[in-house]
Amino acid sequence: xxxxxxxxxxxxxxxxxxxxxxxxxxxxxxxxxxxxxxxxxxxxxxxxxxxxxxxxxxxxxxxxxxxxxxxxxxxxxxxxxxxxxxxxxxxxxxxxxxxxxxxxxxxxxxxxxxxxxxxxxxxxxxxxxxxxxxxxxxxxxxxxxxxxxxxxxxxxxxxxxxxxxxxxxxxxxxxxxxxxx
Numbered sequence: 001x002x003x004x005x006x007x008x009x010x011x012x013x014x015x016x017x018x019x020x021x022x023x024x025x026x027x028x029x030x031x032x033x034x035x036x037x038x039x040x041x042x043x044x045x046x047x048x049x050x051x052x053x054x055x056x057x058x059x060x061x062x063x064x065x066x067x068x069x070x071x072x073x074x075x076x077x078x079x080x081x082x083x084x085x086x087x088x089x090x091x092x093x094x095x096x097x098x099x100x101x102x103x104x105x106x107x108x109x110x111x112x113x114x115x116x117x118x119x120x121x122x123x124x125x126x127x128x129x130x131x132x133x134x135x136x137x138x139x140x141x142x143x144x145x146x147x148x149x150x151x152x153x154x155x156x157x158x159x160x161x162x163x164x165x166x167x168x169x170x171x172x173x174x175x176x177x178x179x180x181x
């Protein structure tokens with residue numbers, strides 16, 4: 001798959017490194033390097049790994065992205081109440097994913113905890129886009145979980161805000177969820 005990465009930070013590096021190892025072709029654009037439009041034209045899938053506040057400006061510079069898959073892994077630390085995913089204006093098929101785990105988890109090969117593969121919830125409206133992102137999830141050794149339409153992305157973002165707050169407080173956020181079996 002041809003993957004464009006918008007961003008040069010830790011999430012871009014962690015996920016990009018994993019996908020490169022899996023044999024995907026990557027190109028990266030960042031605040032200092034520019035090239036948003038060129039990377040967008042190259043890519044089938046674009047990872048949006050930039051601060052939430054920069055999304056509008058970057059997407060305006062990248063062009064409309066018709067038919068592309070746009071993976072939104074962002075969280076808004078300002079917790080404005082308006083989900084990041086609902087603020088994205090593009091012609092791409094948006095899939096919310098990769099926003100629940102710390103960047104160090106995405107560096108694990110594979111991300112397995114107590115013998116269980118990490119599950120990655122995906123929210124999106126386009127079945128082909130969800131399948132493309134599911135492939136990327138499997139390529140890092142995790143399990144994709146289709147969690148509903150893009151309207152449910154707000155729940156993923158709220159979950160991220162909640163569990164990240166617990167982690168920073170020194171709590172085991174995973175322990176709040178009962179095992180399925």
